[in-house]
Amino acid sequence: LTETYVLSNGVEIPKIGFGTWQVPDGKIAYESVSMALKNGYRHIDTAEAYKNEKSVGHAIKDSKIPREEIFVTSKLHSHIKTYEGAKEAFQKTLEELEFDYLDLFLIHAPWPWNEMGKDCREGNVEAFKAMIELYKAGKIKAIGVSNFSPADIDNIIEHLNFVPHVNQIAFFVGHNQSETDVYCKDKNILIEAYSPLAIGHALKNPVVIKMAKAYDKTPAQILIRYCIEKGTLPLPKSTHESRIIENGQVDFEIKKSDLDILDQIDDDPRKWN
Ligand code: A2P
Numbered sequence: 001l002t003e004t005y006v007l008s009n010g011v012e013i014p015k016i017g018f019g020t021w022q023v024p025d026g027k028i029a030y031e032s033v034s035m036a037l038k039n040g041y042r043h044i045d046t047a048e049a050y051k052n053e054k055s056v057g058h059a060i061k062d063s064k065i066p067r068e069e070i071f072v073t074s075k076l077h078s079h080i081k082t083y084e085g086a087k088e089a090f091q092k093t094l095e096e097l098e099f100d101y102l103d104l105f106l107i108h109a110p111w112p113w114n115e116m117g118k119d120c121r122e123g124n125v126e127a128f129k130a131m132i133e134l135y136k137a138g139k140i141k142a143i144g145v146s147n148f149s150p151a152d153i154d155n156i157i158e159h160l161n162f163v164p165h166v167n168q169i170a171f172f173v174g175h176n177q178s179e180t181d182v183y184c185k186d187k188n189i190l191i192e193a194y195s196p197l198a199i200g201h202a203l204k205n206p207v208v209i210k211m212a213k214a215y216d217k218t219p220a221q222i223l224i225r226y227c228i229e230k231g232t233l234p235l236p237k238s239t240h241e242s243r244i245i246e247n248g249q250v251d252f253e254i255k256k257s258d259l260d261i262l263d264q265i266d267d268d269p270r271k272w273n
Contacts, residue, residue, distance in 0.1 A: 025052040
């Protein structure tokens, strides 16, 4: 929890973040984030779309940990694809969190969630242009994207001559997005892995269960460690304190031969029922 990656602009980012997707606003989000901070997490990932920024902000404030010791990410809602819209939404995010700056701000998706696949190339450029200005003004320490394909990122680089610092994608054992992974590593874009446990699905994988026994770890710890071994930044989430603690205790190594076994697992979420 104390180790960090260094982004391409030199900003340090704790190697494990606490995810808050599907953590309901109010008591549950407040308590989960408070437990994460109490147990050593210093990186919290939220989004406007999660509707829990207010509780996340309160938990951070009430923790009494200095703001600059906690790395906080939020995201521009996927339907906002204009320059002005991005600026306004960023301001609203700051107000919800009650912060005067943000560590990382991401475009949540290349298209609105309800219009997946829509061509928003121009809108993404407009939104990212606003984010570059906010970054240069010191309001955000790093900026990036989420759920972007290599072509989506190329579009940003071509039009704005700026390489995003981060791409946050679904990444887990069975779904390691090798094409995007290779592309991002080549461009020095850090991959953040959301749903590192495959929303719980990968915990049931017999290969993972067997490996966990051999390492005297839990399946969750194998899955989270896998992300780190692959050079990505896992964002596990839980609303239970014992699991929050467990998910942060991944200071061990997975052997290359075992990583190869995990790499071979194919568990594409589109095939789940
Ligand atoms: P809960 O919040 O009830 O603990 P992901 O991070 O991939 O989205 O997965 C989150 C899901 O996995 C949640 O349903 C969470 O449930 C569950 N989960 C999180 N950590 C653990 C753990 N260590 N062991 C078992 N289940 C976990």
